[in-house]
Amino acid sequence: xxxxxxxxxxxxxxxxxxxxxxxxxxxxxxxxxxxxxxxxxxxxxxxxxxxxxxxxxxxxxxxxxxxxxxxxxxxxxxxxxxxxxxxxxxxxxxxxxxxxxxxxxxxxxxxxxxxxxxxxxxxxxxxxxx
Amino acid sequence: xxxxxxxxxxxxxxxxxxxxxxxxxxxxxxxxxxxxxxxxxxxxxxxxxxxxxxxxxxxxxxxxxxxxxxxxxxxxxxxxxxxxxxxxxxxxxxxxxxxxxxxxxxxxxxxxxxxxxxxxxxxxxxxxxxxxxxxxxxxxxxxxxxxxxxxxxxxxxxxxxxxxxxxxxxxxxxxxxxxxxxxxxxxxxxxxxxxxxxxxxxxxxxxxxxxxxxxxxxxxxxxxxxxxxxxxxxxxxxxxxxxxxxxxxxxxxxxxxxxxxxxxxxxxxxxxxxxxxxxxxxxxxxxxxxxxxxxxxxxxxxxxxxxxxxxxxxxxxxxxxxxxxxxxxxxxxxxxxxxxxxxxxxxxxxxxxxxxxxxxxxxxxxxxxxxxxxxxxxxxxx
Numbered sequence: 001x002x003x004x005x006x007x008x009x010x011x012x013x014x015x016x017x018x019x020x021x022x023x024x025x026x027x028x029x030x031x032x033x034x035x036x037x038x039x040x041x042x043x044x045x046x047x048x049x050x051x052x053x054x055x056x057x058x059x060x061x062x063x064x065x066x067x068x069x070x071x072x073x074x075x076x077x078x079x080x081x082x083x084x085x086x087x088x089x090x091x092x093x094x095x096x097x098x099x100x101x102x103x104x105x106x107x108x109x110x111x112x113x114x115x116x117x118x119x120x121x122x123x124x125x126x127x128x129x130x
Numbered sequence: 131x132x133x134x135x136x137x138x139x140x141x142x143x144x145x146x147x148x149x150x151x152x153x154x155x156x157x158x159x160x161x162x163x164x165x166x167x168x169x170x171x172x173x174x175x176x177x178x179x180x181x182x183x184x185x186x187x188x189x190x191x192x193x194x195x196x197x198x199x200x201x202x203x204x205x206x207x208x209x210x211x212x213x214x215x216x217x218x219x220x221x222x223x224x225x226x227x228x229x230x231x232x233x234x235x236x237x238x239x240x241x242x243x244x245x246x247x248x249x250x251x252x253x254x255x256x257x258x259x260x261x262x263x264x265x266x267x268x269x270x271x272x273x274x275x276x277x278x279x280x281x282x283x284x285x286x287x288x289x290x291x292x293x294x295x296x297x298x299x300x301x302x303x304x305x306x307x308x309x310x311x312x313x314x315x316x317x318x319x320x321x322x323x324x325x326x327x328x329x330x331x332x333x334x335x336x337x338x339x340x341x342x343x344x345x346x347x348x349x350x351x352x353x354x355x356x357x358x359x360x361x362x363x364x365x366x367x368x369x370x371x372x373x374x375x376x377x378x379x380x381x382x383x384x385x386x387x388x389x390x391x392x393x394x395x396x397x398x399x400x401x402x403x404x405x406x407x408x409x410x411x412x413x414x415x416x417x418x419x420x421x422x423x424x425x426x427x428x429x430x431x432x433x434x435x436x437x438x439x440x441x442x443x444x445x446x447x448x449x450x451x452x453x454x455x456x457x458x459x460x461x462x463x464x465x466x467x468x469x470x471x472x473x474x475x476x477x478x479x480x481x482x483x484x485x486x487x488x489x490x491x492x493x494x495x496x497x498x499x500x501x502x503x504x505x506x507x508x509x510x511x512x
Binding site for chain 2: 007008031033035041060061062063064065066067069070071072076078079080087088090091092103114124
């Protein structure tokens, strides 16, 4: 079996309830970040704490790519999802047969294989229509 | 601070020339600018050159072709605004009194660059890039928001491409001198929905050069110097702070600074040359530059105001869409086009009675920052 590696360490996880994205928050001014920021980009405070984001958000925008990107063959979808915490997440989207993308639709995070690299399976987050 | 004028402009033909070295492309533009200014190579005291691929000693390499050596030469890179950065560099040298005459040159050989015929690959640290973010991808998502929020249609996006290709037919130096219909633009190959191939600027080789000098010195060479009345260059913010992806925060800020410096407003501008790497982008920049109110860019386009012969022609050169986009050359080239109009030398694409013109460039993708992370505006007046 191929080694499973995350696309980046420490920014997503999966438990009994399902997939979740891990951002962080400035302990001083409360500004949220995803992916995690090394320091607060608003007030430069370095004291940050991990925050688990909601599993669902609203589709802000999307596109379906018809030429290859670095790791995806066409057709593939990408988009921005606005989370209830007030933060916008960029992610690959799952294309489904029955739920065409529409701005404002509810989306849910899933963890799955993004691509294979040599003998590694690279996993990460995607959003799919609810 | 001293007043600065432009006394010479020059440009190579734009197109695909994989057999031409960067020195040859740049040399064509520099020779043309020198003869346009009517000065000798030995009059040039300082030079700035810009190039993205590959950036070593570009100024020295190009200027040896025309006999310029010894002098202070600076090489800069700032993606699509690299040429604007070189132009501003020379402007500062002269405005600050370090030198009296200088040359700015921008050059790119896209067909021999590592990204020829490819998308720009993401940096290792660029998580979004690895997750599928591309330049056409981001502009496609911006286009989706324009449709959702402002009622833009795919025909509007195609309209910009049709307009700029029509303009390009009047420009002998354009890469594509070919008109297209709305249907042809929409039926061209889909890149990222709803952006089609003919809504994207092509890969292009080319160079442009401008000769700047103090206004006092300019009067020795010409009775009609074109003055640089604003020069601005700014960088963008973290992407977390860009609430609406249809608005460029840095592009809006740099416009405000430029108008303040020039002591004029958007209503005083007679023509604009700008970054239209993707057709839908031009509509947004009408708003960033204050040519119309926020949300009214589509209406401005539909009235024909931004066509040659309209109230405020935008990209009469043909823009990046038709003229082509040699990345670091475009910033200088945009200034050169504005100057031709202000001198009344723009031929069939001339803006009548042009007194004040604006040249804008915006570009650069950096992980974690607003897309289009560098912006520059120059305002020129006769």
